Amino acid sequence: MNNSVTNSARLLGAALRALLALTLVTGVGYPLLVTGVAQAAFHDKANGSETRADGRVVGSSLIGQQGYSLAYFQSRPANGLGTNSVNTQYKLILSGATNLSADSKKLIASIEEAKAKVVKDNSTADYRVLPSQVPADAVTSSGSGLDPDISPAYAELQVHRVAERNHLPVGTVDKLVQDHTEGRTLGFIGEPRVNVLELNIALRELVEGR
Amino acid sequence: MGPVLAGVLQLLALIGALALAYIPLGNHMARVYSADRHWRVERWIYRGVGADPDTEMRWPAYLRAVLAFSLVGVLFLYLLQRLQGVLPGSLGFSSVNPAQSFNTAVSFVTNTNWQSYYGEQTMGHVVQTAGLAVQNFVSAAVGMAVAVALVRGFARSRTGEIGNFWADLVRGTVRILVPVAAVAAVVLVACGAIQNFSGIHEVGQFMGGSQQWNGGAVASQEAIKELGTNGGGYFNANSAHPFENPTPFTNLFEIFLILLIPFALTRTFGVMVGSVRQGYAILATMFTIWVGFVALMMWTEFTHHGPALQLAGGAMEGKEVRFGVGGSSIFAVSTTLTSTGAVDSFHSSFTGLGGGITLLSMMLGEIAPGGTGSGLYGILIMAVIAVFIAGLMVGRTPEYLGKKIGPREIKLSAVYILITPALALVLTALSMALPTPPHSMLNSGAHGFSEVLYAFTSAANNNGSAFAGLNANTDWFNTMTGIAMLLGRFLPMVFVLALAGSLAGQRPVPATAGTLRTEKPLFTGLLVGAILIITGLTYFPALALGPLAEGLAS
Numbered sequence: 001m002n003n004s005v006t007n008s009a010r011l012l013g014a015a016l017r018a019l020l021a022l023t024l025v026t027g028v029g030y031p032l033l034v035t036g037v038a039q040a041a042f043h044d045k046a047n048g049s050e051t052r053a054d055g056r057v058v059g060s061s062l063i064g065q066q067g068y069s070l071a072y073f074q075s076r077p078a079n080g081l082g083t084n085s086v087n088t089q090y091k092l093i094l095s096g097a098t099n100l101s102a103d104s105k106k107l108i109a110s111i112e113e114a115k116a117k118v119v120k121d122n123s124t125a126d127y128r129v130l131p132s133q134v135p136a137d138a139v140t141s142s143g144s145g146l147d148p149d150i151s152p153a154y155a156e157l158q159v160h161r162v163a164e165r166n167h168l169p170v171g172t173v174d175k176l177v178q179d180h181t182e183g184r185t186l187g188f189i190g191e192p193r194v195n196v197l198e199l200n201i202a203l204r205e206l207v208e209g210r
Numbered sequence: 211m212g213p214v215l216a217g218v219l220q221l222l223a224l225i226g227a228l229a230l231a232y233i234p235l236g237n238h239m240a241r242v243y244s245a246d247r248h249w250r251v252e253r254w255i256y257r258g259v260g261a262d263p264d265t266e267m268r269w270p271a272y273l274r275a276v277l278a279f280s281l282v283g284v285l286f287l288y289l290l291q292r293l294q295g296v297l298p299g300s301l302g303f304s305s306v307n308p309a310q311s312f313n314t315a316v317s318f319v320t321n322t323n324w325q326s327y328y329g330e331q332t333m334g335h336v337v338q339t340a341g342l343a344v345q346n347f348v349s350a351a352v353g354m355a356v357a358v359a360l361v362r363g364f365a366r367s368r369t370g371e372i373g374n375f376w377a378d379l380v381r382g383t384v385r386i387l388v389p390v391a392a393v394a395a396v397v398l399v400a401c402g403a404i405q406n407f408s409g410i411h412e413v414g415q416f417m418g419g420s421q422q423w424n425g426g427a428v429a430s431q432e433a434i435k436e437l438g439t440n441g442g443g444y445f446n447a448n449s450a451h452p453f454e455n456p457t458p459f460t461n462l463f464e465i466f467l468i469l470l471i472p473f474a475l476t477r478t479f480g481v482m483v484g485s486v487r488q489g490y491a492i493l494a495t496m497f498t499i500w501v502g503f504v505a506l507m508m509w510t511e512f513t514h515h516g517p518a519l520q521l522a523g524g525a526m527e528g529k530e531v532r533f534g535v536g537g538s539s540i541f542a543v544s545t546t547l548t549s550t551g552a553v554d555s556f557h558s559s560f561t562g563l564g565g566g567i568t569l570l571s572m573m574l575g576e577i578a579p580g581g582t583g584s585g586l587y588g589i590l591i592m593a594v595i596a597v598f599i600a601g602l603m604v605g606r607t608p609e610y611l612g613k614k615i616g617p618r619e620i621k622l623s624a625v626y627i628l629i630t631p632a633l634a635l636v637l638t639a640l641s642m643a644l645p646t647p648p649h650s651m652l653n654s655g656a657h658g659f660s661e662v663l664y665a666f667t668s669a670a671n672n673n674g675s676a677f678a679g680l681n682a683n684t685d686w687f688n689t690m691t692g693i694a695m696l697l698g699r700f701l702p703m704v705f706v707l708a709l710a711g712s713l714a715g716q717r718p719v720p721a722t723a724g725t726l727r728t729e730k731p732l733f734t735g736l737l738v739g740a741i742l743i744i745t746g747l748t749y750f751p752a753l754a755l756g757p758l759a760e761g762l763a764s
Contacts, residue, residue, distance in 0.1 A: 008278075011274060011275065011278045012278050012281070012282060013260075014259050014260055014261055014275075014278070014376075015278040015279040015281070015282040016282045016286075017258050017259045017260065018255070018259045018261075018279060018376060018379065018380075019279065019282050019283055019286055019344075019348070020258075021254075021255040021258045021259065022255070022344065022348055022379075022380070022383055023340055025251070025255075025384065025388065026343065026344050026347040026348070026383060026387075026388060026434075027339055027340035027341070027343060027344040028339075028340065030343075030347075030388055030391070030392060030430060031339045031343065031427040031430045031431075033392060034395040034396065034399070034405055034427070034429065034430040034433075035405050035406065035407065035427060035430070037396055037399075038395075038396065038399040038405035038429065039405070039406065041396075041399075041400075042399045042400055045399055045400065045401075045402050045403075045404075046399050046404055046405040046406055046429075047404065047406050047408070047425075048404050048406075048411060048413075048423060048425075048453065049402050049456075050413060053416070056414055057414050058413075058414055058415060058416045059413060059414070059415050059416055059421065060413070062402055062452035062453060062456050063421070063423065063452055063453075064452075065415050065416055065417070065421070067415075067417050067419075068416065068417055069417065072416075072417075076531070080528075080556075082328070082446075084328070084330070084331035085331070086303075086304065086328075086331045086332055087301075087302065087303045087304060087331055087332075090331075090410050090422055091422050092330055092331055092423075092424065093421060093422065093423075094328050094330060094331060094446055095445050095447035095450070095451050096328075096446050096447050096678075097447065097450070097527075097528040097558075097559060097678065098527065098528065098556075098559065099528065099556055099558040099559060099652055099653075099678045099679035100518070100527065100558070100559060100652070100653065100679070101516075101518075101558060101559065101562075101565075101653045101657040101679075101760070102514075102515070102517070102518050102519045102525075102527075102559065102560070102561050102760075102764060103516055103517055103518065103562070103655075103657065103760060103763065103764055104518060104653055104657070107527065107559075108517055108518045111518055111521050111522050112521065115521075115522075132523075134523070135523065135524070136519075136522045136523045136524030136525070137524075137526045137531050139522050139523075140522050140524075140526040140527040140528075140529075141527060141528070142450070142526075142528070142529065142530050142531070143447055143450030143528045143529055143530050143538075143553070143555045143556050144445075144447035144450040144451045144452060144530065145447065146447070146451065146452055147452075147530050147531055147532075148452055149530075149531040149532055150531060151531055184211070184216055184458065185457065185458050185459050187211070188211065188215075188216045188219040188220060188223070189216075189220055189223070189458045189459055189461075189462055189537075190216075190457070190458020190459070190461065190532050190533060190534060190537055191213060191216070191458070191531060191532065191534030191536075191537075193531045193532050197416060200416055201416070
């Protein structure tokens with residue numbers, strides 16, 4: 001009995017020392033090494049791909065923003081975002097999805113509402129949007145709630161509204177969208193997309209530089 | 211090019227990349243686990259541990275070392291979270307409460323990475339990098355060690371010895387996981403994943419005002435999270451978060467990392483048992499199931515049945531534009547057929563049948579290709595069962611790799627495959643029968659039931675993904691999923707190691723004309739069938755109540 005207790009204690013001691021040694025390798029050495037390389041070689045990316053406009057930081061090109069006025073291109077809905085409830089000295093955005101199921105009444109209602117709003121907002125005096133034209137990404141929330149992109153179809157849909165509100169020719173805004181449409185990587189990886197923040201920065205420059 | 215074709219091409223590119231890595235990595239791992247020499251850094255660690263890496267262990271000693279190391283890991287991680295409030299470098303985040311600390315500690319040590327917390331508001335730098343990420347490495351290394359011990363059981367004869375746990379643990383970490391993860395982390399940073407130790411970042415927004423982000427060692431954690439089939443995200447949105455998974459390329463790269471070691475271990479197995487064709491037969495089994503499930507998932511997600519998705523015109527709820535339906539489908543199947551549980555899109559909002567596929571993927575026991583290590587030992591147990599069934603058909607004593615599958619071997623294997631279904635189904639039933647646990651469900655009806663079934667299936671199989679609508683941060687779910695993860699991880703290991711010891715002690719039986727040729731396609735077919743029928747049918751009634759009911763109604 002006594003012997004087995006000593007043996008167990010010895011084994012647990014060895015296990016603890018193994019954990020501490022491996023913590024040094026994988027929990028201290030490894031992250032510091034990667035951070036060193038990252039900060040030296042990819043400084044901007046390692047710190048969040050901050051994007052500047054008019055000399056100030058206006059966000060990250062990777063993190064989608066909400067609350068654009070109708071003069072600008074709109075992001076996807078983000079109904080899954082939360083605010084922090086634990087460490088409330090910060091006002092962190094909590095990434096997340098709605099997690100509503102494909103047969104959820106709540107999800108159906110929110111999609112109906114979003115669709116009606118997209119149709120209404122984007123129909124101008126000489127351009128009518130049909131509900132069937134509204135792409136899926138315009139009325140659904142993304143996985144992170146921080147999707148920086150919209151589909152080219154959703155961007156196209158907004159061109160007439162944006163042109164009208166900014167008193168720009170439709171063709172000019174259309175060209176802006178074309179220029180900011182990124183195709184699939186190597187032609188087949190992922191989906192074509194338009195980065196909303198970068199598009200809106202370019203739009204503002206166009207409007208202000210006129 | 212349409213999105214379906216692009217999805218298929220991504221799948222083909224992924225298969226090509228995995229095929230290129232298969233032989234070099236598989237051979238490398240076989241050399242690592244068979245090498246006589248020790249690296250200098252390894253010698254330092256052995257000296258610190260006070261263990262002789264060249265002493266062979268019998269299975270009870272090997273098991274005791276696995277359990278001791280894991281127990282210490284749980285206690286250490288628990289204390290780290292409980293003390294977070296007073297640790298420097300924690301961004302001023304408070305300590306985590308006891309039930310959640312227990313759940314999270316168990317979750318990361320068991321390679322599950324079920325998360326009942328929001329990463330960005332709960333865990334500071336120290337807990338993330340020196341606690342959670344460390345277990346991402348070592349829990350994967352433990353899985354690989356146990357798998358290699360079982361392989362040695364098949365490869366060795368007339369000895370009860372199955373290797374040295376400390377040597378297997380340290381080598382797996384230092385020679386396999388750390389080098390690959392370091393390269394992968396740098397690739398992720400180059401594409402935009404963040405890697406810094408700054409505090410909370412406050413930056414301006416386009417329309418005015420400001421937003422706050424977490425800084426952190428995200429890329430380094432992301433790399434091992436996928437490579438070690440762990441799955442615990444730095445952020446709540448996991449691999450859907452742009453800082454974890456910034457581009458379509460990183461998405462495909464992360465899927466590659468998830469599948470890399472589990473597939474390549476079949477090569478390691480083949481080399482170590484002296485017949486790479488035996489490894490190919492196991493590989494073919496894993497590959498068939500994986501490709502089949504990916505195809506099914508793409509089909510159901512692209513057709514997007516379900517009233518909400520029909521109304522929206524596509525299954526984009528819970529999915530990112532840059533990944534699209536194709537990339538998200540490949541990720542979802544790969545993460546649930548391994549023990550990863552990372553998500554780049556939210557399974558709860560998939561079509562009813564798509565959600566069912568993620569559930570069934572986990573229910574198969576995560577063996578196609580399965581977790582790092584756990585996938586290999588899981589499928590070898592199924593191979594033993596398949597050989598036994600074949601033996602029954604022709605009335606011969608079954609053999610596998612020159613070892614007799616006698617009463618002891620088949621009992622150990624049979625108990626192994628009963629553990630996880632028992633845990634998942636009993637705890638789901640208890641949760642539905644008790645008055646308060648169902649209050650955690652976000653959705654109602656069949657989908658609500660699926661949320662609970664998914665939670666316990668995920669925990670018992672050490673997956674860690676979720677139908678995340680479920681509010682799992684209650685004492686009931688924190689405790690019960692914690693217990694499911696512990697028993698679902700370590701009870702099977704007991705039987706695997708006992709089997710390894712039993713096989714290693716046998717004398718080999720020479721192959722005769724009547725021996726079942728387990729390196730042939732016929733055996734692969736038999737094994738696929740055994741996996742689908744035995745484990746699939748165990749869960750059929752539960753699946754019928756949840757995802758099948760939802761999928762057929764829409």
